[in-house]
Amino acid sequence: MRGPPRTSPPGGHISTELRINDRIRVQEVRLVGPSGETVGIVPTADALRLAQEADLDLVEIAPMARPPVCKLMDYGKFKYENAQKAREARRNQTNVIIKEMKLRPKIDSHDYETKKGHVVRFLNAGDKVKITIMFRGREQHRPELGFRLLQKLAEDVTELGFVESSPKQDGRNMTMVLGPHKKKAEAKVEHKAAKEAKAAERAAEEAEERAERNAGRQAAPKKERGRSENLDPEIEA
Incomplete structure (x- = not known):
């Protein structure tokens, strides 16, 4: 039996708890x-x-x-x-983090691909990405360059994210926010599964390599014994 009802602790009880x-x-x-x-x-x-x-x-x-x-x-x-x-x-709470990626309106193709790779990684992780185009000097009079660049980036990552906040001018900068299609929790589950699969694949490869090394070591003594048995001492003499 539980015994007599519990009494209140000295000094009272926490008001947020239910009274019992x-x-x-x-x-x-x-x-x-x-x-x-x-x-x-x-x-x-x-x-x-x-x-x-x-x-x-x-x-x-x-x-x-x-x-x-x-x-x-x-x-x-x-x-x-x-x-x-x-x-x-x-x-299970989705803590969406906003990452930021800065680009220049006249960015070269190599740098663009590098920056895009970071954006892809962020979206895959379930994070939002704020894209900032930084204008300098006369570039400020060519906002269409920034707009076209943001449009291109949004199209390049359309399978992973969507335009949550359309491009807008903010002083010398133009910004756009991309939201991920994946939820943070979902991205974490996929990342964990991919990590476990990679670890399992690596373990299988290492086991196969060990088996090949062991087979090689076992075959070597047999080969040496075979050579010894074929030698005729009289002929050699």
Whole structure:
């Protein structure tokens, strides 16, 4: 048996926690059974007795109701399950990070491919990318150069991302934001799977190399023995 209802710890209790057992100081409660069935309005003393007989806790789940709603449950198990759900929710949260890539309007093809590669990597990881075109001197009078470059980049990575914020002029710069098609959590799962597959492939290759080396070492002594057996001592003499 669970024993008598737990008492409040010295110094009071955390206000954000549900009140349980003898912390419930009202005269009567609207009682809900352990399976969710409605018992009705009962004196709090009777509800506490029922909780003790069932080896459960009396938990106040709706303190603002009149009278408060209380439920018979295993409070320790309830707290554990809630903590598990909270951890799972935090784990599945999508923390989208905004990366930034800066380009010049007259960037050469090699540098463009390098910058595009970084953008592809960011989008594959589930991150947003802010593309900034930096104008200098007379380039400021040719905004169409920046616009065409941003348009080209968006088209080149269209399978991985989309234009979340269209190109806009901001002083000497022109900016555009690309959003990933993949969610952050999905990208992490894919990255982990790819990493595990690569590790498995490498392990298989190493095992194959070891097997070949072992086979080579075993064949060498046999070859030497074969040569010795074919030698005729009389002929050599």
